[in-house]
Amino acid sequence: MGLLVVGSIGLDDIQTPFDKIENALGGSTTYISLAASYFTAPVSIVGVVGDDFSKNHIQMLEDHHIDIEGLQIIEGGKTFRYGCKYNYDLNNRESLFTHLNVFEKFNPIIPEKNKKDKFVLLGNIAPQLQMNVLDQLNEPRFIVCDTMNFWIDGAFDDLMKVLKRVHVLIINDSEARLLSKEPNLIKAAKIITDMGPKYLIIKKGEHGALLFGDNTIFSAPAYPMENIYDPTGAGDAFAGGFTGYLHKNLELSFDNMKRAVIYGSIMASFCVEKFSTKGLENLSWLEIKNRFIEFQNLSSFD
């Protein structure tokens, strides 16, 4: 039983105050599957690219033992492209362009062998597509879902249908406030878990993350970062680390979810240390484990 990841795959142009890159590997599926690949296998991806998508990128994913049977390569099509520019403190980004290209007509087709996958991670795509994926699956045991303000505002009813079926929703604090229409995050979490998800993770950037569920709250610290080079993909790396760790040992207790939130935070911290997916491409297990110990030292007291 594998971990199935469905979302976007694209090529990004990114400007930060430090540097500028073009044509870099991006997309939620990419970051998620790379982060998850350090914890478990197989990680299978479903997505779409054009025939302009570099074979090097595909090779890099395969080097991480990511199963790409579900990757559709459209002959004569162009890959999804996105450009953005971050402001001086990297807290805000301005979209420069979005060319959906082949992603516009993305119709996720789950390979036969993956229909029995018990762990599914729905990346940040239209709720209707997320529902389409779930409809193809054979009783998944554990569904993790990401979304964003664009869908909360523009596809609220579809999103509500998805939320009734997922086990964990991962969003950031402003999205939690938008979704619940409640400024207090503790109250917001109750409203959102009443919409369906048994567990809710609220990411708060430099302030860490909160896990809600089982009438309990876990507050994870943020890794203290002096130098963030590229925030792109941090949320996806979090989701990949979180779900990958849970898939590794298949234990869904709250205590294990707490650890998974820390591993998610760790993968996000590695992600933002380099441009594009570079921070997730060459990690050792020792580096990951050492950062776990750093997180413990950061927040433990007796």
Place this chain on the structure above:
Amino acid sequence: MGLLVVGSIGLDDIQTPFDKIENALGGSTTYISLAASYFTAPVSIVGVVGDDFSKNHIQMLEDHHIDIEGLQIIEGGKTFRYGCKYNYDLNNRESLFTHLNVFEKFNPIIPEKNKKDKFVLLGNIAPQLQMNVLDQLNEPRFIVCDTMNFWIDGAFDDLMKVLKRVHVLIINDSEARLLSKEPNLIKAAKIITDMGPKYLIIKKGEHGALLFGDNTIFSAPAYPMENIYDPTGAGDAFAGGFTGYLHKNLELSFDNMKRAVIYGSIMASFCVEKFSTKGLENLSWLEIKNRFIEFQNLSSFD
């Protein structure tokens, strides 16, 4: 050897979305000393009020074994008065009026018996007054200092002189950014500890607090609060709980400072549950200890 607290004492008019009170006990010294009184004794205060200051307030402080020998009561004078109004989510307040009254000419006079106090907490008053207090003392061992954007902007040079002499500075995140001219809090902390304080605490409201020092960082969670009735005095209650706990066992290791940050956070959480100082007036040690365990459950993982 006692704990000496110097700061403001006043009467507040407070409006929140939930209620409105007038003539309520306020001021940094008041919140600090009440919070500290649950951990240690004697807590001695130095401050000034007019003869309009209610004997009931003085009695309440004495009931908490707070030593008021250093409280100057000016015959014919009026007590410092402050009025403010909080916005709907309690994150911002608008000052309605500030009548300094007798506080305008406040000249802190440290009673002879307190000049040898080894623990000093300088509440948020003019840096020049904070320096004046330090000059009257006989080699204090441990000086904790609060300040605010008003002094960072308006009395920077005096504040720099104070910071060279204090051991712990307690400020909030926006004040840390303003003081250091650096948006990244981890970098900001290095800049500020280079100004003098061995330890720095950055309070982040609903996101908890960070303790910096000994080349180490501790990230304390915030207590999950659904209902905040009155944020007034939360920062002072934090400082009082932090310093009171450290004074209790006189151990200044980083591990003990971490515990002290949690006790500070606990006193702040009790403070905001009721109007004015009411949340700090009738606590049991069991309530405080139980909340410590709640903080442990909130942030521990293995």
